[in-house]
Amino acid sequence: MTCEEVRIALGAHALGALDPEEALEVDHHLATCEACGAELVELEGVGSFLGKVSERDVELVASPPRRVLDRLLNDRVKRARRGRILMAVAASAAVLVVGGTVWTAIQARSVMETSSSAQAPAVAQSANPESRAQQDQGSALVAPLSSEEPSRSPEARSQPSKSPASRSQTADKADEEPAEKAEGQADTAATRQPGEGREFPGVNKAEQYRATVLALPSDTGTELGVQVGGVPVGTVCRLVVVAADGRREETPTWVVSRQSYQDNTVFRQDTTLALREIVRFEVVDQTGRLLVNVPVPEDARK
Amino acid sequence: MSAADTADEELVRTLFDEHAGPLYGYVLRLTGDSGRAEDVVQETLLRAWRHPDALAGRPVRAWLFTVARNLVVDQHRAKKARPQETGDEALAVLPADDELERAVESWAVAEALAALRPEHREVLLEVYYRGRSVKEASATLGIPAGTVKSRTYYALRALKLALEERGLAP
Numbered sequence: 001m002t003c004e005e006v007r008i009a010l011g012a013h014a015l016g017a018l019d020p021e022e023a024l025e026v027d028h029h030l031a032t033c034e035a036c037g038a039e040l041v042e043l044e045g046v047g048s049f050l051g052k053v054s055e056r057d058v059e060l061v062a063s064p065p066r067r068v069l070d071r072l073l074n075d076r077v078k079r080a081r082r083g084r085i086l087m088a089v090a091a092s093a094a095v096l097v098v099g100g101t102v103w104t105a106i107q108a109r110s111v112m113e114t115s116s117s118a119q120a121p122a123v124a125q126s127a128n129p130e131s132r133a134q135q136d137q138g139s140a141l142v143a144p145l146s147s148e149e150p151s152r153s154p155e156a157r158s159q160p161s162k163s164p165a166s167r168s169q170t171a172d173k174a175d176e177e178p179a180e181k182a183e184g185q186a187d188t189a190a191t192r193q194p195g196e197g198r199e200f201p202g203v204n205k206a207e208q209y210r211a212t213v214l215a216l217p218s219d220t221g222t223e224l225g226v227q228v229g230g231v232p233v234g235t236v237c238r239l240v241v242v243a244a245d246g247r248r249e250e251t252p253t254w255v256v257s258r259q260s261y262q263d264n265t266v267f268r269q270d271t272t273l274a275l276r277e278i279v280r281f282e283v284v285d286q287t288g289r290l291l292v293n294v295p296v297p298e299d300a301r302k
Numbered sequence: 303m304s305a306a307d308t309a310d311e312e313l314v315r316t317l318f319d320e321h322a323g324p325l326y327g328y329v330l331r332l333t334g335d336s337g338r339a340e341d342v343v344q345e346t347l348l349r350a351w352r353h354p355d356a357l358a359g360r361p362v363r364a365w366l367f368t369v370a371r372n373l374v375v376d377q378h379r380a381k382k383a384r385p386q387e388t389g390d391e392a393l394a395v396l397p398a399d400d401e402l403e404r405a406v407e408s409w410a411v412a413e414a415l416a417a418l419r420p421e422h423r424e425v426l427l428e429v430y431y432r433g434r435s436v437k438e439a440s441a442t443l444g445i446p447a448g449t450v451k452s453r454t455y456y457a458l459r460a461l462k463l464a465l466e467e468r469g470l471a472p
Contacts, residue, residue, distance in 0.1 A: 011455030017429045053412040055431040060327035062416035
């Protein structure tokens with residue numbers, strides 16, 4: 001046998017697949033040929049890796065489920081966009097259900113601030129930097145799987161006196177560090193760009209009703225998202241948008257339901273008034289009785 | 303779609319293409335359940351996507367396997383008792399023990415084999431995993447015995463390269 005013939009057979013030989021006669025011939029050649037011997041050792045070294053895996057392992061590696069990729073791409077899109085969707089309130093549906101942290105975090109914060117601002121008439125102002133931070137963090141303030149939500153929000157809500165640090169930890173443990181960032185930015189956010197979304201909290205202390213209005217300038221006026229808290233289930237609500245010049249616009253009504261509390265439903269509304277014209281929002285009931293007054297601070301109208 | 307979105311999508315696809323196979327194999331072996339394995343792979347790759355900084359300067363594969371393993375452990379605990387929350391950071395610093403290192407290695411071997419040209423992989427499956435002789439493989443594959451021999455030779459040569467690419471020197 002020539003070296004060339006032997007070489008080509010060495011792979012099968014290394015794996016013990018040659019028939020006995022041929023194996024003998026090859027071994028005979030190897031006894032006197034160092035180069036071919038070295039090659040066999042090398043191929044046996046490669047062959048020894050084969051024992052580390054099974055045929056099934058190779059199949060698994062070759063065909064990871066594509067739907068995982070599809071889900072990843074979907075999830076990525078959702079996570080990247082959810083914040084933006086919330087701020088843009090872009091859905092055409094009348095009710096925007098947001099089961100995510102974003103809104104819950106806002107709400108928890110609003111509760112905290114409104115309760116801590118009993119002596120200070122700065123309810124709205126105190127939340128302003130956060131709406132700015134919220135906007136900036138649009139994509140970072142992503143919601144984790146909504147299934148994580150129910151266990152978290154009641155805690156955040158029931159402990160309004162928790163320190164911001166510990167609360168943010170709770171809220172973001174499973175996800176990113178949005179609240180931390182948001183709060184960090186809140187300290188420094190002195191200026192705001194025009195045209196970005198804003199969040200305004202309001203509270204009716206006597207009744208313990210709360211409302212948060214999310215406002216985003218649009219081509220036709222302002223897109224609004226409204227969330228209420230403490231208002232009895234079954235209440236028919238309406239938002240009255242009040243402009244500086246006295247104009248008032250009323251939105252269609254919505255009904256507060258147990259479900260809307262559970263889902264943290266944000267009621268989607270529109271007004272033709274521009275954000276800079278708006279001095280306050282009033283959440284009123286069917287009869288026009290004021291439930292919650294939501295002031296818009298002056299700096300939001302610049 | 304913005305440039306950032308496109309770059310994001312690229313990253314997700316790259317993570318999937320480069321790691322989903324071995325990761326899925328590893329997790330499936332741990333869980334024995336394809337549905338759960340898919341969930342764990344998805345969550346693991348998602349974390350990698352969200353924490354590119356956590357991946358910088360460390361062996362990506364070992365990090366992914368560690369995260370996946372801990373997700374499996376957490377799932378297991380969650381089934382028995384109340385789930386324990388574990389942050390990504392905690393997961394990432396868990397030392398890679400021998401078992402994990404071995405797993406990373408063998409799945410890299412499987413990956414190297416999967417990366418071979420089909421005819422090379424096929425001949426190794428016949429000759430090594432199914433224990434067929436050159437003659438038997440020739441009959442099964444419908445190719446001359448000489449071709450089985452040469453393919454086996456080139457398959458092992460190609461495998462050597464594929465292993466070396468993955469840092470596994472025979």
